[in-house]
Amino acid sequence: MPRPGAVIEVDRNTPPVLFHFGEGVRLERLPLGSRIVYPPDPLEPIAHPERAIKRALGKPLEDDPLKSLLRRGMKLTIAFDDLSLPLPPMAAPDVRQLVMEEVIDMAAEVGIEDIHLIAALGLHRRMTEDEIRHIVGERIFSTFWPDRLYQHDGEDPELNVYIGKTAQGEEVTLHKRAAESDLVVYVNLTLVPMDGGHKSMSTGLASYRGIRAHHNAKTLLGSRSYMNPPDSALHHSCIRQGQLIEDTVRVFHIETTVNNHAFPAIANFMQKRETDWTAQDQAMFLGMKQLTDLAPTAFKRNIFHAMRAPYGLTGVHAGQVDAVHDKTLEAVRNQLSVRVEGQTDIVTMGVPYLGPYNVNSPMNPILVACMGVGYLFNFYRNKPVLRKGGVLILTHPCRYEFDAVQHPSYIDYYDEVLADTRDPFEIEQKYEQRFAEDPWFRQLYRKSHAYHGVHPHYAWIWAAHGIDHAGDIIIVGGEREVVHRLGFKAATTLEDAFEMAEQTVGRHPSVTHMRMPPIMLADVE
């Protein structure tokens, strides 16, 4: 029986605790009386994923069995999530591959020939062929690529259709092929509660016109948090859009969940609590620390990005989207939830090398904010672990470093927009349209491997709630000028950061360290 998550109080016997630090790791001692919140151990995976998939497709939730929906001569589209999850990427075979192979086999049995597979990447970057091959597997790739397996293009004027407005006036667009299909099968992998459900179709196969309805500062600030869909304006909007999509096209949802076995054997110590570290784990930590302290950045980045996670499948549900997603969220919460009593004055977190938008590239400063103050901060239900006006302390080298291929618009956003203002509403007024409509960003998104021009704005507003909530945000180990550009404070050491934090929250503050990743969801009472 895997252990649930735990909250440990630091005493004299507590060993130093692990902090992620970009492409590096640190051990830090926390003040006595601090709390360390550990994620639950990985749940036992399903022993036979293929059988579980067949079962889910044969006995779906509030829907007919998939087989009964398939008929010869129909136009079938399979849409699937892109590489923004899971993180790190899943060791082969990716669970999406297993699901899609089963769906395609079923379709082949009834003689369906018109099958298209679309990577539902929304405004994310196009994947490379290798990255797509990794998700779908060699068999599907060699059969369908590139004519019948391709990537969504939210800027193709011919291939995005406007399908209407919700009662709240949110515009909805959809990939033309999906809109004209007799059946869309959506194959999802939900790692965190933000993913899946109606959000899959309403962002993954949409254009900027549709996505801007909920990817905006007002909606994000109204999502407390976006990791808890019932309290998330983002998800309410996606649900409204999704319902309109379901009125337009028949959709059969398949959602999968995995456990939080996020690190391979080489980094097993990251998976464990420090009190459980064996001599081998300690040796591995020291080895990695030496390597990451001394090795050139590009070298260690290659090592980290080559890591594949040995996730195990914990659930597969199919059928009607709401019914499926309820089960999915339940499975995700079973894996991620940790009960935490009360808020604290200071929360510390290590920001790792990887977030959803920097697979195979450096985590640039905007993405550091997105990851630390956005995603990691928002892993809560009910209320944040950090009290209102408290201090969030993150560890990350936070360098001025951008990938010109993946993140060209991020460079201008950082250099130009954040030099002018950090206010998300002002940015929306002054800059969003320019970034969204810049022809060169559009071309790079469509033809190269660049995130959409507007994407840095989304990454920035993903942190808006955290920035609004925290009295101060301190980044330990970051380049001072870069940290200041983000509007945060820079500290050289964690001790310095605690001293600085006392100016905001007073002496003898309460401290909680969220020992992520592996990720967890704090149920704060």
Place this chain on the structure above:
Amino acid sequence: MLKLGDVDEPELPTREWVRVMPTLSGICGSDLAAIGGHASLYLDPLTSYPFVPGHEVVGTLEDGSRVVIEPALGCKVRGIEPPCPRCAEGRPGLCYNVTEGPIEVGLQTGYCADTGGGWGEVLVAHPSQLHQVPDALSDEAAVLIEPFACCVHAALRGGASKEDIVVVSGAGTIGLLTIAAVKLFTPPRRLIAIAKHPTQRDLAKKLGADQVISPSEVFQRIRFATGAKRLDGMNRSLLLGGADVTFECVGRADALNDAVRFTREGGTVVAVGMPGEEKVDWAPIWQRELTVMGAYAYGAEPKKKGKRTFQLALEAAPELHLETLTGPTFGLGEYRDAIAYAMSAGKLGAVKVAFDLRGLKI
């Protein structure tokens, strides 16, 4: 070779000429190039030796009035009638007759053996070279009128429209004054300055740049500002589209090669900073059908109804607070320090290093 010593006072070439006692005299990039041996040999036959350098001059006449010198030694200064076609157009910097008349060959005061220069106690000037300095303008501001006039001329030559995106490359004296001149005389939709050093960046903003970028980010930032496309070649990037008008105020190969790649097809590159013999790839100039034009000196500006450039500069100067750009100043005896300082001015946070001759008695 540069040396400090006593030389005979320059003789008045004709009775019209007058003596001018310099009070402040700037050290120009062209002076530094000549001293450092980087100046183009093209200029050698257009110069007479030995000469006293210094062409950015504010000084006093024998009646005590303050003047700035317009250094170009064209037909009028040389007493040549009728004037050559270029001088007749009001462009004495392009005079055909710089080898004629009562003085030795030379394009400017400060490069002519017979006129003396600002780095000496006395120079001689033709009355047509003299411009009265208004009381409101300090010596420290007035010493920048000559380079400012060059920049006003460049701005008018470039002829940016209010729809244009203009880039000023370089933020030394010429770059900064070009920013000011463009903003005053041909205000564009957006002016982007390329500045290397922190003080230059601050001053570029103060003088009106809408955006200041560093040399390492020109393609990234100009691309975004102009909505162009960027292609990365084997040695450097280029833009499809780009700036409408670029004022190149550095004069070195790197900056010139960048300028012809980030200026849009059919656009204009104005060479304002004095270049030497630089290796520049002409393929972009050819393929992009760029108009590359020099902007040398001053004269009478046809776009301003023939008004003298120096007058335009003098009228515009007070609101610019040019005195903040001048300093430190050095005595002539400290010329080695002065020149060393001027050579590193940008790094040291200075703009116009000058000789202060106000304590000298004739």
